[in-house]
Amino acid sequence: MATGRTHRPATRSRGIPEATVARLPLYLRALTALSERSVPTVSSEELAAAAGVNSAKLRKDFSYLGSYGTRGVGYDVEYLVYQISRELGLTQDWPVVIVGIGNLGAALANYGGFASRGFRVAALIDADPAMAGKPVAGIPVQHTDDLEKIISDNGVSIGVIATPAGAAQQVCDRLVAAGVTSILNFAPTVLSVPDGVDVRKVDLSIELQILAFHEQRKAGEESAEGGPLPAAASRGAAADDSADQGPDGDVPAVMPA
Amino acid sequence: MATGRTHRPATRSRGIPEATVARLPLYLRALTALSERSVPTVSSEELAAAAGVNSAKLRKDFSYLGSYGTRGVGYDVEYLVYQISRELGLTQDWPVVIVGIGNLGAALANYGGFASRGFRVAALIDADPAMAGKPVAGIPVQHTDDLEKIISDNGVSIGVIATPAGAAQQVCDRLVAAGVTSILNFAPTVLSVPDGVDVRKVDLSIELQILAFHEQRKAGEESAEGGPLPAAASRGAAADDSADQGPDGDVPAVMPA
DNA sequence: TGTTGTGAATTCATTCACAGCG
DNA sequence: CGCTGTGAATGAATTCACAACA
Numbered sequence: 110m111a112t113g114r115t116h117r118p119a120t121r122s123r124g125i126p127e128a129t130v131a132r133l134p135l136y137l138r139a140l141t142a143l144s145e146r147s148v149p150t151v152s153s154e155e156l157a158a159a160a161g162v163n164s165a166k167l168r169k170d171f172s173y174l175g176s177y178g179t180r181g182v183g184y185d186v187e188y189l190v191y192q193i194s195r196e197l198g199l200t201q202d203w204p205v206v207i208v209g210i211g212n213l214g215a216a217l218a219n220y221g222g223f224a225s226r227g228f229r230v231a232a233l234i235d236a237d238p239a240m241a242g243k244p245v246a247g248i249p250v251q252h253t254d255d256l257e258k259i260i261s262d263n264g265v266s267i268g269v270i271a272t273p274a275g276a277a278q279q280v281c282d283r284l285v286a287a288g289v290t291s292i293l294n295f296a297p298t299v300l301s302v303p304d305g306v307d308v309r310k311v312d313l314s315i316e317l318q319i320l321a322f323h324e325q326r327k328a329g330e331e332s333a334e335g336g337p338l339p340a341a342a343s344r345g346a347a348a349d350d351s352a353d354q355g356p357d358g359d360v361p362a363v364m365p366a
Numbered sequence: 367m368a369t370g371r372t373h374r375p376a377t378r379s380r381g382i383p384e385a386t387v388a389r390l391p392l393y394l395r396a397l398t399a400l401s402e403r404s405v406p407t408v409s410s411e412e413l414a415a416a417a418g419v420n421s422a423k424l425r426k427d428f429s430y431l432g433s434y435g436t437r438g439v440g441y442d443v444e445y446l447v448y449q450i451s452r453e454l455g456l457t458q459d460w461p462v463v464i465v466g467i468g469n470l471g472a473a474l475a476n477y478g479g480f481a482s483r484g485f486r487v488a489a490l491i492d493a494d495p496a497m498a499g500k501p502v503a504g505i506p507v508q509h510t511d512d513l514e515k516i517i518s519d520n521g522v523s524i525g526v527i528a529t530p531a532g533a534a535q536q537v538c539d540r541l542v543a544a545g546v547t548s549i550l551n552f553a554p555t556v557l558s559v560p561d562g563v564d565v566r567k568v569d570l571s572i573e574l575q576i577l578a579f580h581e582q583r584k585a586g587e588e589s590a591e592g593g594p595l596p597a598a599a600s601r602g603a604a605a606d607d608s609a610d611q612g613p614d615g616d617v618p619a620v621m622p623a
Numbered sequence: 624t625g626t627t628g629t630g631a632a633t634t635c636a637t638t639c640a641c642a643g644c645g
Numbered sequence: 646c647g648c649t650g651t652g653a654a655t656g657a658a659t660t661c662a663c664a665a666c667a
Contacts, residue, residue: 128658134575138554152626161556165660172628180627180666197575198582205574212476216469222554222571227578266581267574290584291577293570297395297479299418307580309573313550314479316566317462317524318391318454320548321484323564324523325455327547385636409648421648422638429650437649438645 125196129170135160136167137193141226143186152183199227204263206289208280209272210235210250213295217271218246231263236276253280260287267291274298281308382453386427392417393424394450398483400443409440456484461520463546465537466529467492467507470552474528475503488520493533510537517544524548531555538565 139159143151153171157164171177171184177192178184194200205223207214210233217223218233233245236253243250251259259265268289270277277296284292285306294300294310302308396416400408410428414421428434428441434449435441451457462480464471467490474480475490490502493510500507508516516522525546527534534553541549542563551557551567559565 126658130579131572131576133579134569134572135556137575139556154626159556161558163660165662166658168626168628169659176628178627181625182667183626196579198578199575201582203574203578203581212469212473216473217570219469220570223574226571228571228574267577291581293573293577299392299396299416301418305584307577309577311568311570311573312391313474313477313568314483314485315388315391316550316568317460317480317485318394318456319388320524320550320564320566321455321460322387322390322453324460324548325458327562383636410650411648420638422640423636425648425650426637433650435649436645437643438647440648 125173129173130197132160132162132166132170133193133197135162136170137190137197137199140186140190140193144190148186150179150183150185153178156184194227197227201227203228203267204231204265205229205267205269206232206234206259206263206265206284207269207271208234208253208256208284209270209276209296210240210245211271211273214269214271215245217269217295218248228267231265232259234259236272256280256283257287260284260289265289267293269293269295270300271295382430386430387454389417389419389423389427390450390454392419393427394447394454394456397443397447397450401447405443407436407440407442410435413441451484454484458484460485460524461488461522462486462524462526463489463491463516463520463522463541464526464528465491465510465513465541466527466533466553467497467502468528468530471526471528472502474526474552475505485524488522489516491516493529513537513540514544517541517546522546524550526550526552527557528552 136156139156140151142159143156153164153168157167160167168178171189174192174196177189191200205228207217207230210218214233214235218230223230230246230248233248233250234253234256235241235250238252240250241252260268266289268281268284268291270280270284270292272280274296277294277298278300281292281294281300281302285302290305291307292300292302292309294308295312297312297314300308300310393413396413397408399416400413408416410421410425414424417424425435428446431449431453434446448457462485464474464487467475471490471492475487480487487503487505490505490507491510491513492498492507495509497507498509517525523546525541525548527537527541527549529537531553534551534555535557538549538551538557538559542559547562548564549557549559549566551565552569554569554571557565557567
């Protein structure tokens with residue numbers, strides 16, 4: 110979630126809802142695919158299917174951008190690609206730095222979709238002196254000492270943090286102090302930043318835990334129970350085959366170390 | 367956001383809002399940290415700060431789980447850790463397979479937080495025969511041919527897709543056919559899955575694009591420009607702090623009709 | 624005709640504010 | 646007292662359903 114400040118509610122003009130903004134990249138990807146296949150126009154229904162949303166939502170989303178469709182026909186693919194790109198700020202190139210070139214940082218640096226549209230890996234930064242100079246994805250890794258200079262020399266405003274959790278806040282503080290105002294955080298920590306700085310996080314274990322929640326829910330179905338059972342621990346994890354490992358119904362307490 | 371169809375509306379067992387579920391892992395992490403420091407109790411205010419949310423929200427979230435606090439005192443850390451773990455289904459161990467052992471897949475396999483609490487990397491799978499047998503993160507990579515057998519032998523219900531976009535849907539189909547009902551997708555594609563299967567996606571370029579949107583918005587706040595058609599191109603990386611508000615230079619919304 | 628664009632209705636999420644209890 | 650738990654109020658997002666219109 111964007112930690113960013115909520116925007117002014119006042120004037121009615123450019124109020125694109127956050128949920129809509131989050132879907133624009135999806136639409137853009139689907140449109141780009143169509144564009145590559147030289148499809149000239151697309152209906153809300155088709156595009157919605159390709160993007161994995163429903164068409165009413167898509168039309169509502171587009172309505173916040175303006176009236177870019179043609180009734181009875183659909184949307185012009187090229188035109189929409191341009192409009193959405195512009196709205197997302199992808200008609201310019203954003204230099205990005207990646208801090209923390211471990212396994213993950215290297216994977217990110219090598220990730221193709223990165224450089225593709227609107228973004229450019231301006232620098233890779235790592236705290237390990239042994240890495241300095243070593244090229245990753247064709248870009249030489251630089252040492253953390255030079256972080257501030259790198260940021261300002263390259264006019265970087267977007268930073269990616271792929272360090273261990275322990276280093277993340279410190280790196281974040283330095284990035285922000287150096288002028289970065291948007292951060293994508295892969296470290297499993299809550300970052301605190303001043304107002305005006307946006308943070309988004311990507312967190313593997315959170316995603317897995319959310320999946321586990323639903324998975325558990327699936328396993329414990331069939332029986333038509335449903336009482337909110339107030340007591341702390343009861344609920345025999347009555348499950349059947351399919352998915353369900355340890356039938357360890359209730360555990361007294363404490364699992365961490 | 368969970369893509370894909372989620373839970374059936376049928377048996378309306380336990381109504382924990384999705385937004386709350388998505389925050390439980392955050393609370394759990396904060397609580398685990400407190401637990402490690404042997405902090406016995408914590409107030410909603412403190413815990414909320416540690417998790418980066420506000421305290422009213424946190425209390426409301428916990429209220430869906432039950433009444434686990436003590437008025438005038440706060441929450442017992444150990445007890446809450448257990449309750450949330452149980453709610454998330456982390457009192458059992460979920461075997462997970464990772465498909466696609468490239469840069470990213472390897473990074474995921476090596477990721478510590480993975481194996482830590484509630485999850486276990488049961489197998490690594492890759493389509494490249496040259497990788498077969500090679501250990502990554504101490505686990506030998508297996509070939510895609512054996513995917514179905516691996517899934518069923520290990521009772522896997524959660525799969526992670528870290529393949530190139532082109533292979534993702536196919537891998538997904540095979541995982542689902544083999545019995546996987548939760549998928550974490552790192553490939554930049556919309557996966558389509560049957561009802562009852564949950565998909566969550568992690569997508570670097572979507573996150574960056576969302577950041578770029580806000581970044582652009584910050585940059586274009588002094589001048590009253592930003593019209594519908596003018597091509598965007600300039601931007602002076604002028605990093606002043608506290609951008610966000612703006613006296614507002616609003617644009618006629620193109621075609622209110 | 625076929626499809627967009629959008630008010631109105633609905634559902635979901637957050638925040639407020641305070642009663643209730645330890 | 647202090648802090649939780651929660652109804653009630655507000656706000657955001659989604660969905661419905663249909664008028665507008667190329």
